[in-house]
Amino acid sequence: MMMEASTTTPPAKPQYTVDVHGFSQTERIILKSIFSLSARRTPKFVEFMQTMSSAPDVFLVDAEDASAIANFRQKNTINTRPAILVGDTDHGISCTTLPRPLQWTKLFKAFDLAVGINTPSHMAKPEPATRIAASFAKTQPMTAIPTQPSPDSSMVPQKILNTASLKAVSANHSLTPKRPPDRPFNWVLVCDDSITVREFMRVKLAPFGFNVDFAETGEQAVGLTGTKYYTCVFLDVVMPGINGYQVCKLIKSKKDAAKTAVVMLSSKDSTFDKIRATMSGCDTYLTKPINENRLYAVISKYLSTNV
Known part of the structure; x- marks a missing residue:
């Protein structure tokens, strides 16, 4: 079930934070690589740390981990932040859900959609086709x-x-x-x-x-x-x-x-x-x-x- 679109599109920020709940050790390694790679995109998506002063922009939750769902509900009690659930059920939460296994392309798109970036015009424009070597x-x-x-x-x-x-x-x-x-x-x-x-x-x-x-x-x-x-x-x-x-x-x-x-x-x-x-x-x-x-x-x- 896809998250309902907001009536207004918030201005894009250069960086968004993602609060991660749950996931296996192997999936955490994959997510670490995804955040590392995402840091080269515009906008950037970085993992939220408890030492950060502001609230996270997006929640990424393991839908098959009961404790992760409970922690997410506690932190987002008034549903002010968009969420992405990974698993077979959305637990009745209005959010984007993604099936397993974790896939880079789908996560990138889900991150963009979660913060209201859903058109190519918001993405970093490719440089002109860089040079092909002369004959x-x-x-x-x-x-x-x-x-x-x-x-x-x-x-x-x-x-x-x-x-x-x-x-x-x-x-x-x-x-x-x-x-x-x-x-x-x-x-x-x-x-x-x-x-x-x-x-x-x-x-x-x-x-x-x-x-x-x-x-x-x-x-x-x-x-x-x-x-x-x-x-x-x-x-x-x-x-x-x-x-x-x-x-x-x-x-x-x-x-x-x-x-x-x-x-x-x-x-x-x-x-x-x-x-x-x-x-x-x-x-x-x-x-x-x-x-x-x-x-x-x-x-x-x-x-x-x-x-």
């Missing part, structure tokens, strides 16, 4: 690298680079990235030859204020990681030219760049492919179509605390 051939000729162009971006290149070719790439790009002096942990690279995937990632990353570069080929990704420090690289596996496994090895082969988290994006879900990704040095393996909850979990793990 690698125009910036760094690589005549020593044998590649085979593919008219269909979904096709696997027929010729895979050999060890000597990979060394040629590494030699032309020393891979000694420089950390930006002003905001050292704020850059993300998305490398995928699919414009659909790049746009999906742009939209999902935009609300969190990261600086994002885009590349269409492995060669472009190698070039960019050789000139800039990235906290995280989202890397397609199958691309024309150098594949994602080879790019990952190059990134991880240098000491400074090895600190970069590499997240593989692949339509392949076999155990063999995942093992191959692990052996190449990747930190996380996501399958396409990309699950939003898994993506937010990855963002929280590698990026949310790096401001």
Whole structure:
């Protein structure tokens, strides 16, 4: 049952507090990550602490925990604050209810709705699609690298680079990235030859204020990681030219760049492919179509605390 809309919409604040009641230890860990990630959004949602002077803006309650419901009723006796219940029943409370398991996307939407933010205009506006790397051939000729162009971006290149070719790439790009002096942990690279995937990632990353570069080929990704420090690289596996496994090895082969988290994006879900990704040095393996909850979990793990 959804909470009744107020006749007036309160002005948005830069930050709202959420008073959490109940939930298992595992769910508390998930909620901690959600609040950490939400701190990068506009508005921010942070967990309410008893030391705070003002009352909480929102209640988040475990509907299957009797003591949590009792504590919530005691603290919100006159029903002045919106509530979100997680479970199978609303206990007769006028509020938003969400089923288990906890899902990042649904909680974000529920938080926004709870404080009267229900239109895209209230969200942080995405930055213009940040730059896609220039054609690698125009910036760094690589005549020593044998590649085979593919008219269909979904096709696997027929010729895979050999060890000597990979060394040629590494030699032309020393891979000694420089950390930006002003905001050292704020850059993300998305490398995928699919414009659909790049746009999906742009939209999902935009609300969190990261600086994002885009590349269409492995060669472009190698070039960019050789000139800039990235906290995280989202890397397609199958691309024309150098594949994602080879790019990952190059990134991880240098000491400074090895600190970069590499997240593989692949339509392949076999155990063999995942093992191959692990052996190449990747930190996380996501399958396409990309699950939003898994993506937010990855963002929280590698990026949310790096401001």
